[in-house]
Amino acid sequence: MTLLEFVEGPFFYFSAAVFIVAALWRLVGIIRIGRKKDIAPARGSAVTGFFKGNLRHFFPRGLFAQRTWMHLLGGYGFHLGLFALLLFAAPHIAFAERLFGIELWPAMPRWAFIIAAEISFAGLIVLWVRRFSDPVMRLISDWDDHVGSWLTFLVMLSGCLALQEAHDSLRILHMGLVNIWLIYFPFSRLMHSFTFFLSRGATGAVYGRKGMNP
Amino acid sequence: MKNFRRFIRTAVLLTGVLMLSGLLLADAAQAQSSVRPPGQAAPLEEDSGPSNALGGASDADIWRQIRGAEDMGGPDLPAAPGRNVPLYEDLMRELQGGIAGGTSSTAANSRLIQMLGEDWRHIRRDYILPYAGWVLAGVLGLLVVFRLIRGKIRIEAGRSGKYIPRFSMAHRIAHWYLAASFIIMAITGLIILLGRPLLAPYIGKDATAIMASASLQGHNLFGPVFILALLIMIFRFMKGNFFQWADLKWILKGGGLLGGHASSNHYNFGEKTWYWIVVIVGLIMSATGMLLLFPWVTDVLAWHQISTVLHAGGAILLIAIALGHAYVGSIGMEGSIDSMLRGEVDENWAKEHHDLWYEEVTGKKVDHKTGAIAQANPEAAE
Numbered sequence: 163m164t165l166l167e168f169v170e171g172p173f174f175y176f177s178a179a180v181f182i183v184a185a186l187w188r189l190v191g192i193i194r195i196g197r198k199k200d201i202a203p204a205r206g207s208a209v210t211g212f213f214k215g216n217l218r219h220f221f222p223r224g225l226f227a228q229r230t231w232m233h234l235l236g237g238y239g240f241h242l243g244l245f246a247l248l249l250f251a252a253p254h255i256a257f258a259e260r261l262f263g264i265e266l267w268p269a270m271p272r273w274a275f276i277i278a279a280e281i282s283f284a285g286l287i288v289l290w291v292r293r294f295s296d297p298v299m300r301l302i303s304d305w306d307d308h309v310g311s312w313l314t315f316l317v318m319l320s321g322c323l324a325l326q327e328a329h330d331s332l333r334i335l336h337m338g339l340v341n342i343w344l345i346y347f348p349f350s351r352l353m354h355s356f357t358f359f360l361s362r363g364a365t366g367a368v369y370g371r372k373g374m375n376p
Numbered sequence: 377m378k379n380f381r382r383f384i385r386t387a388v389l390l391t392g393v394l395m396l397s398g399l400l401l402a403d404a405a406q407a408q409s410s411v412r413p414p415g416q417a418a419p420l421e422e423d424s425g426p427s428n429a430l431g432g433a434s435d436a437d438i439w440r441q442i443r444g445a446e447d448m449g450g451p452d453l454p455a456a457p458g459r460n461v462p463l464y465e466d467l468m469r470e471l472q473g474g475i476a477g478g479t480s481s482t483a484a485n486s487r488l489i490q491m492l493g494e495d496w497r498h499i500r501r502d503y504i505l506p507y508a509g510w511v512l513a514g515v516l517g518l519l520v521v522f523r524l525i526r527g528k529i530r531i532e533a534g535r536s537g538k539y540i541p542r543f544s545m546a547h548r549i550a551h552w553y554l555a556a557s558f559i560i561m562a563i564t565g566l567i568i569l570l571g572r573p574l575l576a577p578y579i580g581k582d583a584t585a586i587m588a589s590a591s592l593q594g595h596n597l598f599g600p601v602f603i604l605a606l607l608i609m610i611f612r613f614m615k616g617n618f619f620q621w622a623d624l625k626w627i628l629k630g631g632g633l634l635g636g637h638a639s640s641n642h643y644n645f646g647e648k649t650w651y652w653i654v655v656i657v658g659l660i661m662s663a664t665g666m667l668l669l670f671p672w673v674t675d676v677l678a679w680h681q682i683s684t685v686l687h688a689g690g691a692i693l694l695i696a697i698a699l700g701h702a703y704v705g706s707i708g709m710e711g712s713i714d715s716m717l718r719g720e721v722d723e724n725w726a727k728e729h730h731d732l733w734y735e736e737v738t739g740k741k742v743d744h745k746t747g748a749i750a751q752a753n754p755e756a757a758e
Contacts, residue, residue, distance in 0.1 A: 276597065287557065291552040291553055297719075323591075323594050325597075329586045332590055
């Protein structure tokens, strides 16, 4: 078994298993915590509030938008670019098709890949710079935030460095980092990818039940 | 600051571990003879191509022989049958006269040899490659000597504990955004430029090829990010970076390095010069970089050749000055990094290094000979 076969085979399967099991464990654990019964009469729908809370927080309110426009642009740029790369990059689709043995959706063209990567990198750098430049962000950030940012950056960077697809070593480096990232993910704040809708929804539900806009 | 230092240590450690792991992986994979054609390349059959039409010599070997490779320090090549070595000078003399010849290249304008290309090759091989590394090593050496002689530039009056705002969040993000993309561009660019002469003898040609391939992709990818960051920085930092009369006095006093106090506004002459070098050289780098990234924009080879020379020269200049900038802005001068990390600086630092700006933002008077608050007006000094 070559090193490439190892990182794309057993190591990847192990990392993916850790990712799925641990992420599910945390999500189920959060949901099972539940909340104290609210004995006050309901003035609105908690379910509607759950969805409103999620949707409304995609856009900042006017007052905050002026102060956070850079954070907003960086955040959307990074996340949308990352999802585009993850789901529509040709090497990713080829890898997933080989893994699952089924034909998936068409890949985005190379120029779109480059643009998505540019936007994503630009956004990630802005977010990380803000993390250590902003006095409040600096105080509430710990090593987990920085490790998560750096790991994500290195995964993206190694993927782009291997873009020529001419050297197995670069592919091994990328896949090795992906595997580490998958193992680290469920035990870190990277889990916000899955938990953000729960926290927004919980806040929205509380407000919704009180008949207020979340 | 404590958290930040801890984070820097963690980041450096993590990066080091990951890079080491990467190199180990790369080395192991290399042992499996991993080099193969690009993914999109059409597969070639084993026996495709001309069947040994050139004998034991390749095209490149023959051209090296025409140029007299052995005389120019090239490899000792096997003689190609039927060719006189060296006939380079005679050939060049003939070609200078403008002999037209057939060629399949539209870019070459039907000339057998584009003579400027020969000059470009010499500039690149005889000047840029040998001197680029020495310039950077020289700058690092100068910084070490400066540190040994001058030591860390301290705040003479000590830290006051009072801070005044110097750079907004937008300024800091613009600065670090450019710095981050510049570091990536610089490292990948240096590997592309100097990997072959500097790295290959130590890590081997195969590993150098892998690093060059990775660097090329990274350099091309981050180029537009760098241009965006540069444009943001240009506009964000333009205010206050035009030259003023105080800068002349600052120059005459050698920026305080020759002794005495050199007054300055929000930016001193050195910072303003650095800003305009970044603007001018950065824009040239961007333009030449885009031309090299999209070479089909023009078929005039001279533009491409000039672009590579300007791009490499500009890069060395920017990296060399950036090393000094990073040193003075971090470990070289007490209190200076606060301005870009916290966005605010210690009052005593401001008085000693940017006294005119300090007067402007606080309304207090400073003794311009020492950088201390003027004692003539004690109320203002409080």
